[in-house]
Every structure is written in structure tokens, then in C-alpha cells.
Amino acid sequence: MSSMTQDPRKPFSPKKRFRLIGGRVSSLTAWGASTFALLLFSGCGDNVSLRNPFADPQAKTKPAQPTPTAQQKPTPRQRTASASNEQRARQSMMRTSSVRSGGGGFGSSSVADRPNLSQMVDRLKTEIDSSVDFAPTLVIWMVDSTQSASDLRRDLAVAVKGLYGEFQSKGFPSGDKSADILKTAIVAFGEKPEFVLETPTEDYAQVIEKFGSLPSDGSGKENTFAALQQVIDKYSGEGRETLIILATDEAGDDANQVDATIAKATAAGVRIHAIGIPAPFGLERAPGSTSESRQDGMPVLVQGPETRSPQLLKMKFTSGGFGAEELDSGYGPFGLNYLTRATSGSYLIPRDVSSGGWPGNAPRFDEKVMQRYPPQYISQQEYQQLLASNKAAQALHLVSQRAEIEAMVYPATQFIVAEEARLKNDLDNAQRTAARLGPLVDSVYTPLDEAEKDRDNLSDRRMQAAFDLALGRAAAAKGRVDGYNQMLAILKGGRKFENPDNDTWYLEPANTLEEAGSRLEKVREQAEAALKRVIEQHPGTPWAQLAEKELETPIGWKWVEN
Numbered sequence: 209m210s211s212m213t214q215d216p217r218k219p220f221s222p223k224k225r226f227r228l229i230g231g232r233v234s235s236l237t238a239w240g241a242s243t244f245a246l247l248l249f250s251g252c253g254d255n256v257s258l259r260n261p262f263a264d265p266q267a268k269t270k271p272a273q274p275t276p277t278a279q280q281k282p283t284p285r286q287r288t289a290s291a292s293n294e295q296r297a298r299q300s301m302m303r304t305s306s307v308r309s310g311g312g313g314f315g316s317s318s319v320a321d322r323p324n325l326s327q328m329v330d331r332l333k334t335e336i337d338s339s340v341d342f343a344p345t346l347v348i349w350m351v352d353s354t355q356s357a358s359d360l361r362r363d364l365a366v367a368v369k370g371l372y373g374e375f376q377s378k379g380f381p382s383g384d385k386s387a388d389i390l391k392t393a394i395v396a397f398g399e400k401p402e403f404v405l406e407t408p409t410e411d412y413a414q415v416i417e418k419f420g421s422l423p424s425d426g427s428g429k430e431n432t433f434a435a436l437q438q439v440i441d442k443y444s445g446e447g448r449e450t451l452i453i454l455a456t457d458e459a460g461d462d463a464n465q466v467d468a469t470i471a472k473a474t475a476a477g478v479r480i481h482a483i484g485i486p487a488p489f490g491l492e493r494a495p496g497s498t499s500e501s502r503q504d505g506m507p508v509l510v511q512g513p514e515t516r517s518p519q520l521l522k523m524k525f526t527s528g529g530f531g532a533e534e535l536d537s538g539y540g541p542f543g544l545n546y547l548t549r550a551t552s553g554s555y556l557i558p559r560d561v562s563s564g565g566w567p568g569n570a571p572r573f574d575e576k577v578m579q580r581y582p583p584q585y586i587s588q589q590e591y592q593q594l595l596a597s598n599k600a601a602q603a604l605h606l607v608s609q610r611a612e613i614e615a616m617v618y619p620a621t622q623f624i625v626a627e628e629a630r631l632k633n634d635l636d637n638a639q640r641t642a643a644r645l646g647p648l649v650d651s652v653y654t655p656l657d658e659a660e661k662d663r664d665n666l667s668d669r670r671m672q673a674a675f676d677l678a679l680g681r682a683a684a685a686k687g688r689v690d691g692y693n694q695m696l697a698i699l700k701g702g703r704k705f706e707n708p709d710n711d712t713w714y715l716e717p718a719n720t721l722e723e724a725g726s727r728l729e730k731v732r733e734q735a736e737a738a739l740k741r742v743i744e745q746h747p748g749t750p751w752a753q754l755a756e757k758e759l760e761t762p763i764g765w766k767w768v769e770n
Contacts, residue, residue, distance in 0.1 A: 325558040329367035352456035353396040397435035398425025432460030444476040457563040463543030487512030489535035490520025497564030514539040521678040524615040603659035642693035653682040673751040680738030694724040718766035
């Protein structure tokens with residue numbers, strides 16, 4: 209075959225590499241099954257029970273279940289789009305291993321069944337062996353040098369020592385390869401890349417030594433994608449199959465450069481693997497991670513989101529707190545996951561890699577369910593075209609950019625009719641809460657309400673669930689806030705006791721806003737319909753769990769006298 213005469217110092221052309229694929233596939237057969245088992249996505253687990261102490265005692269809310277139930281029959285157009293997305297998700301998940309501690313996991317019966325970082329690196333050896341068997345190979349290790357990644361660097365150094373120690377003692381599977389068939393370079397990165405082992409070497413002892421003295425960057429900045437582009441430019445002329453293995457505990461501050469990085473990597477024929485964390489569901493950073501900011505205004509830790517742009521309305525629950533939304537998305541941060549997917553690499557999530565305490569024991573969801581909800585791995589240009597083509601997608605994008613909106617927690621609900629002046633003062637003070645929150649709630653409710661008519665034209669299942677959840681939660685908040693305000697106005701107008709011996713009014717949560725008026729009752733019905741649609745059509749998902757939590761608190765009010 210002509211491929212056997214290829215000069216090892218020159219890279220294979222794209223056409224020639226395509227012709228060689230058949231030969232390479234045969235060499236992969238022996239290890240394909242084990243790699244397939246490893247890279248099955250295994251990341252979500254036990255959900256947490258979220259109880260609202262002020263929930264309607266009549267409501268029977270049950271936790272989200274991982275087993276999907278029957279759904280409404282999709283249109284042919286939706287089936288086609290969904291099938292395409294699901295196929296892409298499976299391809300991505302097959303290259304993604306999510307194996308974190310705490311609770312059950314995808315395809316795992318216990319924590320002990322899941323690989324740690326060292327085992328992940330050991331299994332990346334299979335990828336390196338395959339590349340070496342195909343052609344002379346250059347492996348470039350890119351390691352996060354920020355302070356938050358210090359544990360990751362330490363554990364990675366131990367794992368790499370074992371990996372290269374095995375290369376030294378056992379060589380490669382084909383058996384007749386010389387040591388220089390594999391060369392290695394090491395780059396640390398934070399604010400900028402630092403070439404720790406700049407000249408690629410076949411001296412494995414030197415590789416081990418350099419990993420033991422990786423630098424630390426105190427800037428807190430992670431210009432991950434800029435560093436990747438510099439590394440690709442520097443080493444693309446080496447005439448070897450090139451693998452980059454990136455290890456980081458964050459998403460990168462410059463993930464907006466992912467499209468340019470993908471273009472550069474694919475043009476150079478570079479495959480990129482990443483070892484990192486899962487993205488917090490719908491968020492740029494987990495609520496429990498540090499809120500400290502850098503001098504440039506960026507947060508110290510950027511961990512997500514799993515989609516190109518957040519698709520989660522940031523609104524506190526009436527039952528209090530935002531903690532219920534600290535959910536594991538089941539995917540890596542969008543930029544890194546998209547990058548590895550586009551370059552035929554893998555995004556790996558060991559159980560012992562964390563970022564500011566994330567993911568800890570964050571709730572995880574069944575892999576078979578989440579496979580049906582992949583992020584849309586599309587370019588920024590394609591994403592903008594999607595937003596321009598659908599008002600519901602545009603509204604979801606808009607409201608998900610908003611800062612966190614407070615909920616009306618513990619409002620005044622007891623009003624004693626002893627003195628008219630005192631009652632009026634109490635009602636005025638209570639209404640100030642609604643007056644402050646009303647415009648904030650309207651800023652997210654109005655765009656979603658106006659775009660609802662375009663919701664059925666969303667072909668992406670993830671966006672359907674996200675839009676319905678956002679609309680349901682925004683409408684519920686509007687019903688509670690405006691309903692509260694209107695019920696107080698009714699009392700101000702002189703509501704009479706049925707029992708003349710009573711002197712106190714109690715405003716209690718209720719699943720009705722009829723007394724507040726038909727307009728608000730329609731808003732309440734809209735909220736309830738949207739939230740129930742999420743639960744019925746997307747069971748066992750984060751969206752369903754959050755919809756269930758929202759419905760724990762009645763969306764309405766009623767007056768009770770005493």
C-alpha cells in the first residue's frame with residue numbers, strides 16, 4: 209500500500225488519512241469494546257427531595273423519576289429534528305465520561321465502580337496507543353495553572369507518572385515501535401501559556417520530572433481557548449498525529465473563542481481531549497461556589513453553562529433559596545464539550561475533579577433520559593440564526609441573561625382591623641414589596657408571554673422544556689406578586705367580615721386568583737398549564753424537578769377571617 213511509504217516527518221493529507229481509516233479501524237477493534245464502555249456517559253444520580261415548608265398541604269408532589277413516561281406524539285418535523293439531535297447527543301456522550309462521587313451515577317451502582325482521574329488517564333492511554341499504531345504521534349499536555357486547579361495538577365502528575373512509567377517499561381501494543389514514535393510537550397496555562405516542556409521529547413523520564421514541577425498562576429484568569437490556539441499554531445508543523453490533552457477545573461474565561469479554536473484545530477488535524485468538571489445546569493457558575501470577583505469584573509470561577517448561552521431563568525423560589533437549582537447538567541461546559549466533540553476528542557469528568565466545591569453531591573439525572581436533551585452544538589452564527597427564526601427561542605435567551613430575581617418570601621399576611629389608620633399603614637407597607645418586585649417579574653414574564661405563540665415551532669426538545677419552565681415560573685411569580693398586591697387593594701377598599709365578631713384578616717396561599725380578577729386568574733392558569741406540561745412531557749429531567757418545586761407553593765391567594 210502507498211500509505212506504508214509515507215514519510216513519518218510529514219503529516220498525512222486529509223484525503224490520505226481518509227483512505228487509511230480502514231486500516232486504522234482494524235487496529236482499533238481489540239480495544240474498541242472497552243473504550244466504548246468507558247466513554248458511555250455516566251454522570252447523574254440521585255435527585256434530592258426538595259420540600260417547601262409553606263406548600264399547599266393538599267398538594268402531593270413527588271420527586272422527579274428517571275424513567276420517562278408516555279409523551280405527546282411529536283410532529284414529523286419534530287421527530288426528524290429530535291432524531292438528529294439525539295444521534296448527536298449519543299455520539300457526544302459516547303466520548304464523555306461523567307463519574308463523580310456522591311449518590312448513584314449513570315451506569316454505575318456505586319462510587320467505587322466509577323473511574324477516578326488516575327484511571328481516566330490510564331484509559332486515555334488507549335487513545336495514545338491507537339494513534340502511535342497509526343503514525344508518529346505528538347501528545348501535548350495542557351494543564352490549568354490557576355490556584356483553584358492545584359489539586360488537579362497534583363493528581364494529574366501522579367497519573368501521568370504512572371502512564372509514562374508504563375510506556376517506559378512496556379512500550380506500545382504493536383511491540384516494534386521505537387521510543388521516538390511518541391513525543392510529548394507540556395504547557396501550563398492561566399492568563400497566558402507557559403511552555404514547561406517546549407521542545408517535544410521522547411525522554412519519558414523528563415516528562416515525568418516536568419510534571420512534578422508545574423507552575424501556579426495567581427491571576428485567577430483562564431484564557432483557555434487563546435492558549436489552545438497558540439499551542440496549535442506552535443506545534444502544527446511537527447509532521448505528526450497530534451493529540452492535545454487539556455486538564456482544567458473551569459470552563460475558560462474566553463469560551464467565546466471556541467468557534468475560532470475549532471476552525472484552527474480541524475484545519476491542523478488536531479484532536480483535543482479534555483479532563484474537567486460538569487457544568488452546573490443552566491448557569492455560568494454553581495451558586496455554592498465562591499462569589500469573589502477579579503479586578504477585571506469576571507468571576508473567579510466560571511464553570512458553565514452546558515449550552516452556548518444560558519437557558520435558565522434565574523429566579524428564587526417562593527419557598528426560599530436558590531439551592532434547589534444546583535443541579536448537574538450531565539454535560540461539560542459548552543465551549544470545551546463542543547471543542548472536543550468537533551475535533552473527534554472526548555470530554556472526561558472524573559469523580560475527583562472539582563471547582564470551588566462543585567459538583568460535590570449535586571443531583572444528577574439518568575443518562576438514558578438526558579440523552580434526549582443534548583445541547584445544540586452549533587456555531588455562534590448558527591445560534592444567532594436560530595434566535596432570529598423563533599420568538600420563543602429569542603425570549604428564552606433574553607430572560608436567561610437577566611440577573612437573579614428575588615421571590616416574595618414571607619410577605620405580611622396578617623392584618624388586624626383595630627384602627628383604620630394602622631390598617632392602612634400596614635397595607636401600604638405590605639404593598640411596597642409587590643411594587644418593588646412587580647417590574648422585575650414583568651421584565652421576564654412579558655417577553656415570554658408575547659413569544660408563547662411561537663413555542664410550538666421549537667423543534668429542539670431541550671428548548672421546549674426550558675421555555676415552558678421559564679414561562680411557567682415567570683407566570684407563577686406574576687400571579688403571586690400581582691395577586692398579592694390586588695388582594696391588599698381589595699382589603700383597602702373595605703372588605704367586610706362575614707362574622708361581625710371577627711377582627712383579623714389572614715391572606716393565605718391558594719390555588720385561585722378569582723377574587724383578584726379574571727386577568728390574574730388567567731395568568732395563574734397559564735403558569736399551572738406550562739409547569740404541568742414540563743412535568744408530563746419531560747419526566748425525570750431537571751426541568752421537571754424544578755417545575756414540581758415551583759408548584760409546591762400555590763399560585764394564588766384567598767382571604768380568611770378570624
